[in-house]
Amino acid sequence: xxxxxxxxxxxxxxxxxxxxxHLLDQGPLTRxxxxxxxxxxxxxxxxxxxxxxxxxxxxxxxxxxxxPGPNAxxxxxxxxxxxxxxxxxxxVSEIPGPSLVAALIDAGGVVHARIEDSIDLTTLDPxxxxxxxxxxxxxxxGVGASAVRHVKLGVPGSYDAASGVIHYIDVPGFDRPGLxxxxxxxxxxxxxxxNDVNLAAIAERAHGVAAGGASFTLFxxxxxxxxxxxxxxxxxxxxxxxxxxxxxxxxxxxxxxxxADLQSLIGGPAVVALAAEHGIVAATPGAAIxxxxxxxxxxxxxxxxxxxxxxxxxxxxxxxxLDPPLIVLAGDVAQAGGEALAQRVRAALPGTxxxxxxxxxxxxxxxxxxxxxxxxxxxxxxxxxxxxxxTAMQAG
Numbered sequence: 001x002x003x004x005x006x007x008x009x010x011x012x013x014x015x016x017x018x019x020x021x022h023l024l025d026q027g028p029l030t031r032x033x034x035x036x037x038x039x040x041x042x043x044x045x046x047x048x049x050x051x052x053x054x055x056x057x058x059x060x061x062x063x064x065x066x067x068p069g070p071n072a073x074x075x076x077x078x079x080x081x082x083x084x085x086x087x088x089x090x091x092v093s094e095i096p097g098p099s100l101v102a103a104l105i106d107a108g109g110v111v112h113a114r115i116e117d118s119i120d121l122t123t124l125d126p127x128x129x130x131x132x133x134x135x136x137x138x139x140x141x142g143v144g145a146s147a148v149r150h151v152k153l154g155v156p157g158s159y160d161a162a163s164g165v166i167h168y169i170d171v172p173g174f175d176r177p178g179l180x181x182x183x184x185x186x187x188x189x190x191x192x193x194x195n196d197v198n199l200a201a202i203a204e205r206a207h208g209v210a211a212g213g214a215s216f217t218l219f220x221x222x223x224x225x226x227x228x229x230x231x232x233x234x235x236x237x238x239x240x241x242x243x244x245x246x247x248x249x250x251x252x253x254x255x256x257x258x259x260a261d262l263q264s265l266i267g268g269p270a271v272v273a274l275a276a277e278h279g280i281v282a283a284t285p286g287a288a289i290x291x292x293x294x295x296x297x298x299x300x301x302x303x304x305x306x307x308x309x310x311x312x313x314x315x316x317x318x319x320x321x322l323d324p325p326l327i328v329l330a331g332d333v334a335q336a337g338g339e340a341l342a343q344r345v346r347a348a349l350p351g352t353x354x355x356x357x358x359x360x361x362x363x364x365x366x367x368x369x370x371x372x373x374x375x376x377x378x379x380x381x382x383x384x385x386x387x388x389x390x391t392a393m394q395a396g
């Protein structure tokens with residue numbers, strides 16, 4: 001039987017990709033363990049490992065001991081074969097505008113550097129701001145720029161990949177057409193944009209209360225509102241990236257003046273204003289909730305009940321459309337309120353909807369958006385290492 005041209009190269013590429021994938025997914029393995037996992041012969045496994053090691057993608061990290069016969073070499077994927085940068089735009093209360101936080105992660109999942117840039121994005125060109133911060137976090141780790149295979153940019157807005165435009169973002173200059181393309185060209189690597197609440201959902205599935213579960217939604221309550229919709233591990237982004245922009249959902253008729261939406265009901269300024277009405281003065285919504293939960297202020301309970309009723313109103317809309325098995329409360333307000341606020345929300349839900357709603361408070365205590373961007377960037381680097389090896393073999 002005649003083999004199609006290039007089939008041996010394709011088979012070799014598939015074998016190399018399979019072994020590299022196992023090492024990336026499961027960690028260090030011996031040659032024998034890799035043979036069992038892949039079904040490859042001993043000579044083929046040895047040949048593939050030799051090729052991957054020569055290419056700098058795998059490395060010998062030790063030898064097994066305790067068994068009969070000679071000790072077997074233990075192989076691992078080379079964590080320095082590829083890096084990703086996670087960089088996110090976020091609000092920082094200590095400065096008068098949005099700023100950047102960035103971190104560098106390797107293919108093994110180790111974070112090498114983290115920078116919190118107190119730069120005011122309202123006065124800087126977005127391309128310069130992003131590329132300068134990426135360059136600084138790479139330099140802090142002592143990593144060559146060519147080793148960075150992926151940049152994950154988290155934004156408080158929605159990215160329409162078809163048009164290359166970030167929509168619904170209040171940071172000056174970040175809604176310019178072609179911005180992402182120019183950043184990628186300056187950095188010389190792949191740049192992907194993701195909504196910040198979607199990134200928080202990625203972190204929640206990997207490290208929080210949604211780990212190992214089915215579908216869930218993440219309801220973000222902070223300075224702004226957002227909703228991430230996780231369908232069994234796949235995020236629903238919508239046709240133009242706008243899925244989850246729940247803050248724009250109207251809660252009044254257009255003729256009402258001023259017209260109201262969910263952002264005006266539960267967003268940061270609304271929570272701060274509601275706190276002031278109850279005699280609680282705070283600069284941010286998270287701080288207002290934190291004061292109410294921790295203090296013996298005589299009107300703290302009524303303030304928390306009022307916030308919980310508004311959150312329940314928003315959750316009723318989510319449940320009525322999606323009926324998710326779990327809704328995770330996240331963002332500054334949810335983190336500050338914790339289970340005390342969640343219990344009040346549960347008590348308020350029957351007054352807003354007859355639907356059965358299960359809610360939980362986020363278990364991610366670190367910067368959820370950055371953590372999600374690191375997780376997504378790490379996955380992208382691993383996939384690129386496998387795909388690039390397959391492509392290189394086919395081309396060779």
